[in-house]
Amino acid sequence: SSPIVVRKEFPETWLWQTIDSERFSGEKTLKRKVPDTITSWIITGFSVNPVYGLGLTQRPRKLNVFLPFFVSTNLPYSVKRGEVVAIPIVVFNYMEDDLTATVVLENKEQEFEFADVENEIIETSKVELSREKRLAIPANSGKTVSFMVKPKKLGHITIKVQATSDVAGDAVERQLLVEPEGLPQYVNRAMFVDLRAASEVKKEFEVEIPRNAVPDSTRIEVGVIGDVLGSTIQNLDSLIRMPYGCGEQNMLNFVPNIVVLDYLKASNKLTANIEAKAKKFMEAGYQRELGYKHRDGSFSAFGESDKSGSTWLTAFVARSFKQAANHITVDESVIDKSLEWLSDHQAPNGSFPEVGVVSHKDMQGGSGSGVALTAYTLIAFLENYNLVNKYKNTINKAIDYVYRNTESLDDTYALALAAYALQLADHSSKAVILAKLDAKASTDSDTKWWHKPIPESDAKNPWYGRPNSVNVEMSAYGMLTFIEAGLDTDALPIMKWLIGQRNDKGGFQSTQDTVVGLQALAKLAAKISSPNNDVTIAVNYAKDMEMRMIVGEENGMILQKFELPSSSRNIKLTATGSGFAVVQLSYKYNMNVTGEWPRFVLDPQVNANTNPDHLHLSVCTSFVPSGGQNVSNMAVMEVSFPSGFTADSDTLPSLENTPYIKKVETKDGDTTVVLYFDSLDQRELCPTVSAFRTHKVAKQKPAPVVIYDYYDNSRIARQFYDGPRASLCDICEQEDCSDACSIKSQKQRSPAEQNETTTSRTMIGNGGQKFNVSFLTLLLSSVVLRMVQ
Numbered sequence: 001s002s003p004i005v006v007r008k009e010f011p012e013t014w015l016w017q018t019i020d021s022e023r024f025s026g027e028k029t030l031k032r033k034v035p036d037t038i039t040s041w042i043i044t045g046f047s048v049n050p051v052y053g054l055g056l057t058q059r060p061r062k063l064n065v066f067l068p069f070f071v072s073t074n075l076p077y078s079v080k081r082g083e084v085v086a087i088p089i090v091v092f093n094y095m096e097d098d099l100t101a102t103v104v105l106e107n108k109e110q111e112f113e114f115a116d117v118e119n120e121i122i123e124t125s126k127v128e129l130s131r132e133k134r135l136a137i138p139a140n141s142g143k144t145v146s147f148m149v150k151p152k153k154l155g156h157i158t159i160k161v162q163a164t165s166d167v168a169g170d171a172v173e174r175q176l177l178v179e180p181e182g183l184p185q186y187v188n189r190a191m192f193v194d195l196r197a198a199s200e201v202k203k204e205f206e207v208e209i210p211r212n213a214v215p216d217s218t219r220i221e222v223g224v225i226g227d228v229l230g231s232t233i234q235n236l237d238s239l240i241r242m243p244y245g246c247g248e249q250n251m252l253n254f255v256p257n258i259v260v261l262d263y264l265k266a267s268n269k270l271t272a273n274i275e276a277k278a279k280k281f282m283e284a285g286y287q288r289e290l291g292y293k294h295r296d297g298s299f300s301a302f303g304e305s306d307k308s309g310s311t312w313l314t315a316f317v318a319r320s321f322k323q324a325a326n327h328i329t330v331d332e333s334v335i336d337k338s339l340e341w342l343s344d345h346q347a348p349n350g351s352f353p354e355v356g357v358v359s360h361k362d363m364q365g366g367s368g369s370g371v372a373l374t375a376y377t378l379i380a381f382l383e384n385y386n387l388v389n390k391y392k393n394t395i396n397k398a399i400d401y402v403y404r405n406t407e408s409l410d411d412t413y414a415l416a417l418a419a420y421a422l423q424l425a426d427h428s429s430k431a432v433i434l435a436k437l438d439a440k441a442s443t444d445s446d447t448k449w450w451h452k453p454i455p456e457s458d459a460k461n462p463w464y465g466r467p468n469s470v471n472v473e474m475s476a477y478g479m480l481t482f483i484e485a486g487l488d489t490d491a492l493p494i495m496k497w498l499i500g501q502r503n504d505k506g507g508f509q510s511t512q513d514t515v516v517g518l519q520a521l522a523k524l525a526a527k528i529s530s531p532n533n534d535v536t537i538a539v540n541y542a543k544d545m546e547m548r549m550i551v552g553e554e555n556g557m558i559l560q561k562f563e564l565p566s567s568s569r570n571i572k573l574t575a576t577g578s579g580f581a582v583v584q585l586s587y588k589y590n591m592n593v594t595g596e597w598p599r600f601v602l603d604p605q606v607n608a609n610t611n612p613d614h615l616h617l618s619v620c621t622s623f624v625p626s627g628g629q630n631v632s633n634m635a636v637m638e639v640s641f642p643s644g645f646t647a648d649s650d651t652l653p654s655l656e657n658t659p660y661i662k663k664v665e666t667k668d669g670d671t672t673v674v675l676y677f678d679s680l681d682q683r684e685l686c687p688t689v690s691a692f693r694t695h696k697v698a699k700q701k702p703a704p705v706v707i708y709d710y711y712d713n714s715r716i717a718r719q720f721y722d723g724p725r726a727s728l729c730d731i732c733e734q735e736d737c738s739d740a741c742s743i744k745s746q747k748q749r750s751p752a753e754q755n756e757t758t759t760s761r762t763m764i765g766n767g768g769q770k771f772n773v774s775f776l777t778l779l780l781s782s783v784v785l786r787m788v789q
Contacts, residue, residue, distance in 0.1 A: 239507030455627025
């Protein structure tokens, strides 16, 4: 017989094909290998003709992919190290005769070990390259079986299952993600290496891993690239690690692509591939953003579900849409209507008050004079230069307001925005205001930046030692002001500081800091771009242990990465040659303890109506005031479920209808629920989230809940909770459950239950069979879902 082909390609969609109709007439034949999914594919198409316009398929075609004998497995999104998961396998027999099949789970790479009930208390491991079971499968039906495994390595492990009978065979291969316990913490130390005036640059980094970090969760990496925006360009679809589900955060899928295209065009580095990718993201972001538009032309964080539009977001959108119009098709009337709405809501004194929800208090003037928001809105009008004459009166009133209130302004954030706005407006006071801003800057040997004052009560808060979103924003506006004033040399130290605040993906912490930070970096980088880079980076990470990376003209846009041993702590970099490069040391580790210095009260409690198959979790939270700040900015809560549990989607709409929750979404295969709040104060809120057990996992690790201020990452809290616990006896199949499980079951039952009749015990046995049937139904439903898709 022919060898069994292992099925491993399971895409959700495929066959996106453009056909040039000028090269054929009538019909065209395409030959493609279908994916490995046993399913039905729906095929549609359309055509465009200069005379007849758009043509669509009248009736979608269905392509059935079928095997009379096949095997299927449904894995959880992920499991934690140390947990035991029952790998569910269904063997389908659509032949006319009953079959006996041998099901084998392979373990040739020793990525996991097979778990046995007997070893639950005293854990012993033995080398098993595979394990097999036999199944009797009636004709035209399916049978389920499972293997209990305990992963041994982190990352993706291979689950390869093979089922064979006398007449047929099939095999599938899937990947199971194994994660360390706790929550990952990311640190990035980056530096701008400038060898234009020096022959050698040295830098020393310390890798600081807390003593209570999860063992073996540390990963350390050194990267180098010859372009300031190189890492940003490579990660346009994942610049930050926060979710971005509101109208302002959606712009993260939009604005950085504009910045990248403008920069690459200015530096003559634009390729067709990058241009196509960036425009694709821009077009998708543009269409999504229109979903947050109100009928009156304004925009808000959650669209029509908000009572009114937001001055801040409307200005942001009008400014960004104008910038995008150079690259994609943008409806100019949308921009004009947004500016008209802003003009209509200008106060008599020339300011732009926030008429919507205050999500970003530094920007929107939560308790200040409104200079920051007025300057921000003024920038949107000034950058829409084609409409300046139409809104001349609005612009002049705003300029006067900003100027009048800047002379006595002590808020550094507002001053940075005002300085940039007055510079763009070419106001007579621009030099004086810039000098005032410069006097507030902090400096060290070769960098410059601005920062918010730290409240005395938070002086020891370790989160202030990490990159801060608001500090990045104001420093980026300061840098843009220097560049606009033609002071590129003065802007260089700010650029060096900003590069040091970026994450490993080339973004920053949040949305606004990433958008304005990248704009500032791109403007200066385009002016100092060096086409003749020849930089050698020597990395010393242990005694007599060194590696080298070379950045030249050919690989300048490629991010070179090198993973260091997890025990590395002192990293010494030496750069030689000519030109410049960006070097970054990135490392991560996991923490499974309560977060230090919490700025939110966070208390997850498992409700009494929770059972082994259904989790109900109430999470009470409130804001901890500090330094006179009693209300947070927009807050985001992420509730992760224990391994094997998936969000109960039926309960999410009612959760979203709760007055204080603005939006609910899921991520990571529905294993995490994300809740958005306009803001939080000292009043306690207790949303309840629910989840079903969809996969059998034992020895589950605690699951995390985290809440943070979206625009100030020094405000965060982290807690862990235990969900319904399961032992190996709870997830094993009848043949795998030893006498120990029967004894345990007897001990857990009440005296009344133990005196039940044999008939009752038989019913319990039937109940076990019913559970197997329901679990088979779950697997079958996943196949049906694929067919629908």
